[in-house]
Amino acid sequence: MVIKVMQIILSPVLALAVGVFFLGLARKIMARIHWRYGPPLIQPVIDMIRLFYQKGVSHGRMFDLGIILSLAGSIVVVLFLPFGGIAPLSSSGGLLVILYIMLLAPLGLALSGGQGANPNISIGISRKLILSLGYEVPFLLVLLAVMTHYKTISITEVVNAQQRVGWAIISFPLFLSGLSYFLILPAILGFRPFDVSSAPQEISSGPMVEYGGKYLALATIEHAFALFISIALFVNLFLGGAANPVILFVKMLVVFVLGLCVNAVFPRFRIEQAIKYLWKWPTLLAFLGLIMTLVIRS
């Protein structure tokens, strides 16, 4: 019981640490690719502490509640993800629940931003929702392939099965799905070339435009969690999970840096281009993966 409570408290804290580290690392690596020096690794932490004590504006109750809901949703998802052997709540509903609770974060931000009554927010949210429809098509196909292959909806079962028979990414039908997930990862994270919804130069960071002070701090924390969640999900589903948090961290780091290097050199898509891309190659791969999985299963 005590161990379980400790796990529940510890895993979001660790996830946050990893997420914030990745945020700092992303800026550093991007800067180096651009031949700049870049900010120090702990810059996001400094920013957050500073922002937390700065005054922000509020547009109403939903504006406040939305951001709280969004962050709370992200924390709950972390509790459902296997965290290198630790999985406090993963037996309460499996992958389907994770999939749905992952909605709370963007929906909370959208509701919060909605009350902001700013054209940039509306444009940003509209793009974010369209983009999410774009990547959900391959994403759902990928998850269905995994669940059909292992005949379970429980993510811990998927991890255990991989510990027994080897990583999913190197097994035959699932490597297609894994590749597809890797291709849409930047879209899920909102990284370039898919940063249409937050495009700073174009629509002043979209949904974030009215946030200042603690709102911006909480939104950054939420972003850190989101970063952790989508990469950890990839590692758990395709790279065999991990026996302890350190191995999980190493695997995540490899995936993250790899993804960052590929995507740091692309300019931003327009939203139509993003959808066209997402509904073409990643969807095709995911679709093939699912069909192969079905054929092999029957």
Place this chain on the structure above:
Amino acid sequence: MSLVALLIVALGGALLTYVLGKVSHRVRDSFAVFISLVLVVMVACFYGKTIEKAFYFGFFGLPLVLRINMLSWFFALAITSLSTLSIIFSLSYMKDRERTNFYYLMMLIVNAAMLGIVFSGDLVSFFIFWEIMSWSTFLLISYNRGPALAAGMKYIIMSIIGSITMLIGILSFYARYETLNISEISTLIASAPSGYILFILVVFGIAFGIKNAVMPLHTWLPDSYAEAPSPFTAVLSGMLTRMGIYGFLLIMYVIVGAACTLNLGPGILKFNYILAWLGAITIVIPTFIAMLQNDAKQLLAWHGIGQGGYMILGIAFGTSLGLAGGIFHTLNHAIYIVLLFMSVGAVQYRTNGERDLNSLGGLIKKMPIAFIGGLLGISGLIGMPLTNGFVSKWLIYKTLIVEGYPFLAFAALIGTWGTILSVYKFLHNMFLGQLPEKYRDIQKSPLSMQLPMIVLSLAIVLFGILPGIPLKVINSIGTSFGFERLNVTLWGITSETGTLNTINIFSAVLVAGVIVWIIFRLGAKSVPVPQEDSYAAGAHTPADKYHYTAEFYNPLYRMIKPFLRDVIDEFYYWIAASVQRLCGSVRRIYTGDVGYYVMYIILFLAFLIFVQLKWKPW
């Protein structure tokens, strides 16, 4: 207390309400609420009872039978509770309209007819109540006149086609078995050849498919939902349309029986598998069409079609999880769609009937209860965890995935993700964003509108956190059909291939929410600012509704619009137009002018004489 008494109270109460309305509107209003509450209590008293009793033998010697079991009780309670709430909602919504006596009469008659349908123990009374329901629905849909008349006409024509196919099925039963008692037929039909069973399932399936708006029989629904008065749209979408689901359950699992229905046809061309695919198509296409709508009620109406697909998918898939999911989704959908139509109705009531999403906005501070209703309603519609819609959808997804039908599961899941887009637009364009100048002094909704919305909001959360309450009843419906018993607890479902525990999710969200809230409070205090005070990167933010919310998903529209024409509706219209043209040409001959008919007779006689003179055949 007998079922006959219940139906007499329902029908008599309706007539009495009309009479009382001639005396005083106030008395009529309270009596209408009273009678519908009495019905709720009466139905609730029948919990767990199984009665089957003939009460009248005069109909061509066929006994008319009323009966109740868990299935009818479940539907009856949902019907009576939701129509009570919608009658309470009507009190202020219909206040200053004309023909209100007629409106209440029809509302209560629809209610009584639906009760009659679920309590019918033979197909004659089933058909009679079905027709009463269809016709009074037609009158209510066309209540507002104008475009509502056309919508009502479309509804009644499709409804009649459904009734005729159902009548063919009923007559074939009578010709074959000489009885129309449901329980007798269900024992006799076991020995029927599979071709006959398929015929029965198809003719009844067309009737119920039209009522439940399964693609390609859905075209009556969007216009009817949009044009009917909002409190009635709530009843129509919540329960009346779902009489189709009751019908499917009745024909598939009560009359024909699960063993027979689920093994009809070879391989992947099984009857129930095809029906499940129709359900899947019904989920996906309407959900994407809903994204293109700019009318709040049309948008919800398309979702009404789409959500009906989940119910069909769950029921047709025919596992105990799928069946439970399908039936549970019927209840859940009823709760949240009624709430959503009430939320739209409340806004319409205060804004002179405005339901165009492009001209509303920012009403959250003016109508907080309607907003909360809308928010919980869309959460249920999406199937957010901790709302009722989540549990039923989870059951359906899980059975599809575990049984190895990922493409059906994909259709169901992508339907949900499409839903998010359109319902966010729905909520945003009505309650969030900029408040237009003309709505600055708007009042909040009256108490009689707030009350039903609060009750329904609580129900959404209650069934989301403790789904075991309705699932216990649904479980016994499933076992009465011969399905395996599910392992239901108060807060979820346990099984080897995946467990759901809503109370854990609830505690996690609650604790995380409280912690984040405390952190939020610890930060520097924020300054409340009016909506005009926003940062637009140096550009000017227009004081009235800014342009961008009008075409909320414009980039996506441009991409998907060419693929989303309602071809089926156009095809039906083409048939209607061809029939009209045909009749028009017939009319050239049958002009109605006596002179023409005299001419036809003379020409015909001349022809006969000519024949006689030429060939002398006579």
